[in-house]
Amino acid sequence: MWRKVTSTSFSSLKSSLFFTRLHLQQASKHNAASASAVSRFATIAPLQEKDGRCPFITFVLGGPGSGKGTQCIKIVETFGFKHLSAGDLLRREMVSNSEYGSMILNTIKEGRIVPSEVTVKLILKEMESSDNHKFLIDGFPRSEENRIAFEKISGAEPDVVLFFDCPEDEMVKRVLSRNQGRIDDNIDTIKKRLKVFEALNLPVIDYYAKKGKVHRINAVGTVDEIFEQVKPVFKACEQKAFNRS
Ligand SMILES: Nc1ncnc2c1ncn2[C@@H]1O[C@H](COP(=O)(O)OP(=O)(O)OP(=O)(O)O)[C@@H](O)[C@H]1O
Numbered sequence: 116m117w118r119k120v121t122s123t124s125f126s127s128l129k130s131s132l133f134f135t136r137l138h139l140q141q142a143s144k145h146n147a148a149s150a151s152a153v154s155r156f157a158t159i160a161p162l163q164e165k166d167g168r169c170p171f172i173t174f175v176l177g178g179p180g181s182g183k184g185t186q187c188i189k190i191v192e193t194f195g196f197k198h199l200s201a202g203d204l205l206r207r208e209m210v211s212n213s214e215y216g217s218m219i220l221n222t223i224k225e226g227r228i229v230p231s232e233v234t235v236k237l238i239l240k241e242m243e244s245s246d247n248h249k250f251l252i253d254g255f256p257r258s259e260e261n262r263i264a265f266e267k268i269s270g271a272e273p274d275v276v277l278f279f280d281c282p283e284d285e286m287v288k289r290v291l292s293r294n295q296g297r298i299d300d301n302i303d304t305i306k307k308r309l310k311v312f313e314a315l316n317l318p319v320i321d322y323y324a325k326k327g328k329v330h331r332i333n334a335v336g337t338v339d340e341i342f343e344q345v346k347p348v349f350k351a352c353e354q355k356a357f358n359r360s
Pocket residue numbers: 177178179180181182183184185186202254289290292293294334335336337338341
């Protein structure tokens with residue numbers, strides 16, 4: 116049973132929807148992939164209840180370096196969610212002798228999107244093995260193909276979608292000073308990731324906005340200032356998330 120949350124209107128999303136020719140090519144290729152995703156994925160792993168409670172799912176979206184991971188840490192501390200970063204799960208898979216290791220490495224280096232089968236499987240495995248029923252799924256879905264694959268395979272939709280809206284120059288500045296040894300934290304890959312974000316991830320945000328699920332957060336400011344915008348989103352649905360049955 117999924118209750119809708121209030122939508123927040125956001126004009127900057129529209130203003131940032133400026134597709135270059137490359138973006139259009141990527142989007143058109145991806146539309147074909149999304150269409151095939153609809154028929155390709157079946158509901159094979161419906162999400163199970165935990166202690167009689169249905170999963171409460173939040174998708175955490177935003178461009179590279181917009182502060183998703185940083186805010187997820189604070190949401191976990193304050194609201195007790197289980198944090199699943201799709202990028203972290205892929206990086207862990209990459210170094211685990213997985214058959215997908217070199218494919219994931221090359222895809223991350225190029226700032227492209229790993230096939231949904233791989234990512235959805237990793238996310239659902241973590242969800243199923245967790246005792247928690249409240250999930251923050253960070254950096255997913257990155258594309259319509261990701262979204263369709265998750266919804267079809269799990270049979271679930273998000274309750275809340277957080278969108279950290281950050282100007283590109285600020286995202287580039289943050290990523291270049293992150294200093295965590297990530298192979299994609301260099302200017303060439305960042306440029307590619309920004310294009311992929313615009314072409315493939317904004318349509319997902321738009322899709323959920325139309326369903327009234329998106330909460331736009333202005334991602335400029337201090338970490339604490341940004342968290343002040345995030346808090347009310349979870350306070351508003353705390354009862355629903357805690358008592359879910
Ligand atoms: N409000 C903020 N102001 C300044 N720096 C920030 C802010 N929030 C996060 N940062 C810093 O910016 C960098 C990127 O943040 P973070 O890793 O949370 O972004 P992300 O959205 O998860 O990025 P990615 O998609 O690349 O994983 C980190 O070094 C982080 O410490």
